[in-house]
Amino acid sequence: MKRIVLGLLAATALAFPALAADVKPAIIYDLGGKFDKSFNEAAFNGAEKFKTESGIAYRDFEIQNDAQREQALRKFAEDGNNPIVMAGFSWAAVLEKVSADFPDTSFAIIDMVVDKPNVRSVVYKEQEGSYVVGVMAAIASKSKKVGFVGGMDIPLIRKFGCGYVGGAKAAGATEVIENMTGDTPAAWNDPTKGGEIAKAQISQGADVVYAAAGGTGVGVLQAAADSGKLGIGVDSNQNGLQPGKILTSMVKRVDVAVYNAFTDAKNDKFTAGINDLGLKEGGVDYAMDDNNKDLVTEEIKAAAEKAKADIIAGTVKVHDYMSDNACPY
């Protein structure tokens, strides 16, 4: 009871527009930071879209280190924010605890499953999107060697890599060079090292490099462009980072997940449970725009569309690394 009173007090004190008094959306980003041009930025874009369309302001926070997670989440919940969206798998442990203490608050977590009655878990079939860009990479590659630069070495990133290898090999690549940037969250933000890894892969013959590494990817794409090779972006549409030098981006519609969580809460339709979004649901896709339309030939496009259709139809099953922690390709 006390909590509800406090929540109401907080809501009135903040003097929100009357319409918005019942929904106070909030989002907390992961360590890569709001403007990582990748995962977190996609989440930010979704929140911004909600703000422009509904006119309801939202609160957001960028944590600076792991120790802030619980504090930040608890504070947001205590302030009566509802729903609260967390971008990133690292939130799972904290959310597990905090969600039980705030049963009336709706939470949404992206990239991880937290099985609680008030939590919506949004996960993606990254392997499917990665498979499609793998197909495109293999066809665009002249040397038939392609590279993959992961961020932190975790099963989720291996999942990207595994799908990519599967697609590339299926489309005729002879070798896929897979590297990880590091074992700590710092690996999400080390473009210098990312660039060096990309250069090492290019010197081994790779001519298309796929970066699934958050902020580190900026360095990977830069190094690929500097060497006159192609990069592939991830999460957000990164084609514009190096116009004409990025083959495509494996977009993960984190923005849609955030937008939906906010909108559902506003319309009182928020549901808990697992949302597993793949190619079929439009959760993952490859990006086409003016920056890469000259790079993607008819042949590449046809192959990508075919792979996509096959996966949606179920004739091609892309292995999920996280199901058995192994990659068969």
Next chain:
Amino acid sequence: MDVLVQLIDATIRVSVPLLLACLAGLYSERAGIFDIGLEGKMLAGAFAGASAAAVTGSAWVGLGAAILTAVCFALVHGFASITHRGNQIVSGVAINFIAAGSTIILGQAWFKQGGRTPSLSGGGRFEAITLPGAEAVKDVPILGTIYSDILSGHSLLVYVAFLMVPFTWWVLFRTRFGLRLRAVGENPAAVDTAGISVAWLRYRAVICTGILTGIAGAYLSVAQNAGFVKDMTAGKGFIALAALIFAKWKPVPAMFACLLFGFLEAASIRFQGMAWPMIGKVPVQLMQALPYILTVILLAGFIGKAIPPRAGGVPYVKER
């Protein structure tokens, strides 16, 4: 053979910021001012360089701004530890914190990209330069490969960094300024007795440190990468300090120490996930830990006793 060439090429690129920071620390520590703030000065320099280059579109303006900013930070360190005889370690740590925080805040305020500066391109960066005749001698065995694949094709600042090694040696061991600089780090009282200002000498030393860390920062953000991102120095300033101790505060060994650290990092990147004969696949984690493990081993056992300049870390108080 190819692998070796690529590895050495990568080693050179990776060790440049270490080398510049290490030489920077050398000037300061030889003059008796411990400088744990190399990291912060590099970071501030990297940010200033990338910002100025992004606004003006000129890498040279970026380099100038980087040097200027790093010198300002160095002077703050000097002001605290020379003029006010403060604790040099505390001052250095403070500089690291200020640099880490202010670069992100200013970057966000100016460019609205979360502490990142806009991507640089064209004249905003120091592009790789091809040394004269590199194409012509490419096919000469060994020597040609070394010249065209390893020596050629780096950005200007790489050559600057390696030229700083003999230059620093010459300054320290062949000039009057160098003699006095070393003396002030060993026995400032003697220098003072000779009628030379200890404070002014030490100030000049920290200015040298500022200039070099500025170049190191500019290399990171304007040459090696194309823009600033938060915490992009990633501990290089501290590795440079380790290299400095490892090299016993001498310029040429400093170069080799930095090349060794650079080589280990390059190797950990290059051999990640590669299967070795006999051993099989080495875990990524081991490869990545290798530079640090070797650092500990080398520092603990192989270099003998490293004796720092005797007056290092001690503020000079004139007898009254």
